[in-house]
Amino acid sequence: MNNKVAIIGAGNAGYAMAGDIALGEFDVNLYEMPSFAKNLEPLMEDRRLNLIGALQGTVTLKKVTTNIEEALKEVKYVMVATQAHAHEIIARLCAPYFEDGQIITIMPDNGGSFIFRKILREENIKKNVIIGGTYTLPYGCRKKDPKTIWYHYARDGKNPIAALPNKDSLELANEINKIYQGKMLHQSESNILEIFLQNPNIIKHPIGTLLNIGRIEYSKGEFYMYKEGLTESVCRLIEAADREKTNILKELGLPVRSGNELRKILGRMSQEEFNRDSAKGPVSAKSRYITEDVPIGMVFMASIGEKLGIETPLIKSLITVFSRLNETDYWQQGRTLDVCGLENMSRDRLLEYVEEGTIR
Secondary structure (H helix, E strand, C coil), X not given: CCCEEEEECCXXXXXXXXXXXXXXXXXXXXXXXXXXXXXXXXXXXXXXXXXXXXXXXXXXXXXXXXXHHHHHCCCCEEXXXXXXXXXXXXXXXXXHHXXXXXXXXXXXXXXXXXXXXXXXXXXXXXXXXXXXXXXCCCEEXXXXXXXXXXXXXXXXXXXXXXXXXXXXXXXXXXXXXXXHCCCEEECCCCCHHHHHHCCCHHHHHHHXXXXXXXXXXXXXXXXXXXXXXXXXHHHHHHHHHHHHHHHHHHHCCCCCCCHHHHHHHHCCCCHHHHCCXXXXXXXXXXXXXXXXXXXXXXXXXXXXXXXXXXXXXXXXXXXXXXXXXXXXXXXXXXXXXXXXXXXXXXXXXXXXXXXXXXXX
């Protein structure tokens, strides 16, 4: 078996993924864009990465590079661990160097599979690759320094995964389970739309941040979202927004999973433990809890709701409020159907594309 893995993105998630996978019998290349090369210099010296917290040890990476061709050459598994805003940039960087037979997994997917497929069509690249993604990242993690990654948790439970098109989902799950030792969950009733929409952070993080923003700014980082922020009243608004998402899932014929069911699937904490979780964050209104989850997740929900004739008044209102809060037009920045290359598709054509990958 080709045991070579390329990790694209050397932020918190990329470090966590590289350290975890390198603990197994895999050669790991870690790539970062040249504009962030300075952040990698200490790790480039000897390629040794220290793991602390829920995973411990020291691993030696095969390559640490800012050369995308070098990172992707002759690897079987390509793991994308960047922020969702970087998906299009990364897809255009990677596309010329993809090789037949590669398995490309975006963690979390956040619609990245749609972006990668769109770029391959636009660039007329016809490589035989599998592309898909997961609900969420299987780690809670933070870089402690350029050579150390701290894990709050790692691989606690299953992580639902799907491919675009869905006919490749079982193969994708089987392949990625060779790396993650059976932790990736293929759900036959799901597809990449459900993977995107069911990311639990899309609604929970922005609303929790908005309703606690005074405390967050006053505390200057000494804030615990789950332990402090998700009170009964905050959760009521989260549940109201979640009902709008539920209506979209039902219209698409996709499974609807409660928060408790999602926590059980993901192997995360019970509600009581969840509310005592000691992980800090966010630290400001410029956190990814808003700047990523709103334009990427909430805008997509509003966009697909419009296409399906499903009302999403609360989600739309929240997008507008967040835009005012950060003086940024998240509607204009957002991951709409148009951005994903899906704008001219009816509901039935969209589902056909998601299942079979055919464009007509």
